[in-house]
Amino acid sequence: MTLRRLVVSLVAAITAVAVLAGAAGCADPAPTDAxxxxxxxxxxxxxxxxxxxxxxxxxxAFTARTVGGAAFDGATLAGKPTVLWFWAPWCPTCAGxxxxxxxxxxxxxxxxxxxxxxxxxxxxxxxxxxxxxxLDAVPHLSDEAxxxxxxxxxxxxxxxxxxxxxxxxxxxxxxxxxxLPGRAAALT
Numbered sequence: 001m002t003l004r005r006l007v008v009s010l011v012a013a014i015t016a017v018a019v020l021a022g023a024a025g026c027a028d029p030a031p032t033d034a035x036x037x038x039x040x041x042x043x044x045x046x047x048x049x050x051x052x053x054x055x056x057x058x059x060x061a062f063t064a065r066t067v068g069g070a071a072f073d074g075a076t077l078a079g080k081p082t083v084l085w086f087w088a089p090w091c092p093t094c095a096g097x098x099x100x101x102x103x104x105x106x107x108x109x110x111x112x113x114x115x116x117x118x119x120x121x122x123x124x125x126x127x128x129x130x131x132x133x134x135l136d137a138v139p140h141l142s143d144e145a146x147x148x149x150x151x152x153x154x155x156x157x158x159x160x161x162x163x164x165x166x167x168x169x170x171x172x173x174x175x176x177x178x179x180l181p182g183r184a185a186a187l188t
Contacts, residue, residue, distance in 0.1 A: 057167025062151055064141040067118060067126050072141055081165050081187030082113040083180070086149055088120040088157035089129035093174075097158065098133035100177025104184045105138045111188050116140035117148050120157055162187060 060074040060082075085101050087094035105114040116138055118126035123142045130140055143149055152161050152172070160180065162171040164187055175183060 059167040067140045082163040084161040086154045086159040089125040091157045093158040097177035100180040104181040119143040
């Protein structure tokens with residue numbers, strides 16, 4: 001192989017990797033509403049005892065703080081299927097999933113826990129994201145340190161972790177916002 005052909009092949013490979021990395025990062029959905037004033041999120045933690053007296057599986061043995069500042073105990077999720085949505089405020093893919101998360105939470109209220117786990121930025125940015133995408137009815141954890149992300153082995157934003165009622169992880173990965181309500185309903 002000539003030096004020129006080697007250089008051309010190398011440049012083509014680097015370009016392909018860069019394009020794929022950029023495409024994997026996110027789409028760029030336009031927001032449907034302009035961000036309103038930054039308001040304190042009404043997201044609060046659930047009660048400190050597990051739902052229906054269920055035993056607490058190790059997957060739900062964690063504590064955190066909500067974006068609204070309340071204490072949150074993962075044990076409160078025990079006994080019901082749970083959707084954990086790991087997102088970042090600057091992620092366009094996460095913004096595109098927001099409507100599906102909101103829909104799933106509304107349709108499955110009382111049947112499936114839906115909890116957002118914001119990370120990779122500061123709490124003010126998380127609060128603005130929640131307000132912009134009208135996600136106040138969904139509890140959101142502020143995980144600036146990445147503690148909950150690490151517990152579930154999440155390494156990038158826009159990841160969903162679906163747990164059955166026993167706390168067993170049945171899905172970990174990307175889902176579209178449109179697919180989420182159906183996947184979450186299948187947990188019941």
